[in-house]
Amino acid sequence: MPSTIVTLDAPLDMHLHLRDEVMLRNIAKASAATFSGALIMPNLVPPVSSKEALLAYKKRITEAIGEEHFTPYMTLFFKSEYDRAFLESVREELTAIKLYPAGITTNSQGGVSGFDIEALRPSLEAMSDLEIPLCIHGETNGFVMDREAEFVSIYEKLASAFPKLKIIMEHITTKESVAALDRFENLHATITVHHLLITLDDVAGGMLQPHLFCKPIAKRPQDREALLKVALEAHPKVMFGSDSAPHPRHAKETCGCAAGVFTAPIALQLLTELFDTHRSLEHIQAFISGNAQKIYGIAPLSKKVILEKEPFRVPAEYNGVVPMYASEEIAYSIKGVRHG
Amino acid sequence: MPSTIVTLDAPLDMHLHLRDEVMLRNIAKASAATFSGALIMPNLVPPVSSKEALLAYKKRITEAIGEEHFTPYMTLFFKSEYDRAFLESVREELTAIKLYPAGITTNSQGGVSGFDIEALRPSLEAMSDLEIPLCIHGETNGFVMDREAEFVSIYEKLASAFPKLKIIMEHITTKESVAALDRFENLHATITVHHLLITLDDVAGGMLQPHLFCKPIAKRPQDREALLKVALEAHPKVMFGSDSAPHPRHAKETCGCAAGVFTAPIALQLLTELFDTHRSLEHIQAFISGNAQKIYGIAPLSKKVILEKEPFRVPAEYNGVVPMYASEEIAYSIKGVRHG
16 A cells, blocks of 8 residues: 655745744754745844844844745734834835734733723734734733633734734634634634644643643643644634744753744644544645635745655754654654755 | 741641652651651552551651651552451551552552442441541543542542541642532541642743642642632641652653652741731641641640741752742741650
């Protein structure tokens, strides 16, 4: 019997942390080798919040990826001070703007406190007019298992107040966020691969697993079921975003471990295995690229990734960063990548 | 203004892990210095499940505590094979028998699988007749946040089937367990100090905190409120049990960290601060000793512990074991201990 071959066309990762400096140089190729492009998160220190910073960061990314065919879709870190003139001046350089509630995750100290619609109106109306999507890390500062569900009312407030603004609920983890998708035409979502695979049980149900600790934290089995349903059917309002977030090993395996799961180099293999296991391979192309192309109106670089159902032993680390499933075997391997 | 002085009489820790060998010798005095006695958990490798093992373990504990005035109240690891003749032969040597569902926590592999009342009846009826309390680690193998609430139906099944058997729900963490206390006369409970202080937010809401990772895992704010209520009023069916569980630093600060919080040397200080903060100091004596004396029918060694409201900097470690609140300041200090 021939083994299963799956070809993915122009895979897109619509939520990626590439960090900066040494880490950027160490891990950028892990995405660029197999993805056609990725939406690059702006939560550097200081955050990317000017045209100059954005262009300079894009240049550093381009240098780090070297010869790879890969588009970094750039974002700015949302500030309510952004006015129409500024947004017009940067429109061509960016794909989206990312909003962080203040202090909610890594390097988000300068984010939004409170969600006063009138205070946000000038910038959000300009974004709406200029068709700049707004990506949001949607968590309150409430109890860790409730933060995302509590934020749904803020998503709904924003979606109602700015009905033409395209809002992306980033890395959703709950059935409440899934349910919100269909209530507002302008709400969309990214889903990570790890939130399709794990629940809080995998993080803290046996031994404590720092390499599976992320924000938002993995939730309940019922939440994962809701995410799986819309991912596996490639619901047109959801798309893949890895939220792959590298930290050096020492920052993960320590007291007070940093949040983030590094999945970039194995995301396509894991997704292919997952869609195959659930007999949903006919929908993987839309989830991994087609839906994002429509939602963002982007035409990615041509890139074909060929995967085969052949066991792959995940490396223990990639340049000092421990990936999800380090040293474990996963079912699919990447057999080749074709450009052009 | 004079500072607050609190004197605790014969404090008892009705759930304590002293481990064995080097660890036992390193940490036994941390309890023996201030507690009058403690109920010693039997989950060694192999578990304490014979009279010989129990007496030998008691001897090792006695050697480890040296000159301290301290009673190790011994337990056996529950086996459904225990028959009446065996239980009669050990009755004088033990204070309780501890039941672990198989595989639910550290060194519990040989525990009970399934809770078939008829299979358990011979041993539990004999225990009931001999007035040997049954201590239970009450968690199912379900989702980590639901395990204890799911186990309540098993507590109720056991409490109904063996109405004269004194059952202790160990280290309860949920409002569901608190509610069960009043539904069955023969249900009692221990509560740890850390479950009165933290929720899952403290473990995984910010950075991941391995030194606060324990089983059962800390739950929701509403659960902590329910625990606080019965602890602070010294509900007659609840008593203090620290579940203090030492692991070497390397076993906590690593991938796949072991479950357990080490509180033995600071438990009395923390409880005094907590009861003081909630203006409930008039109930601390019952919670820390009086209730346990009645529930277990024990008359502890005389020991008076004098605490003063004076900041105490918790050491970074005690013989290689990192305590809760390591290097942080807590409000009460132990000023003296008087025997006899």
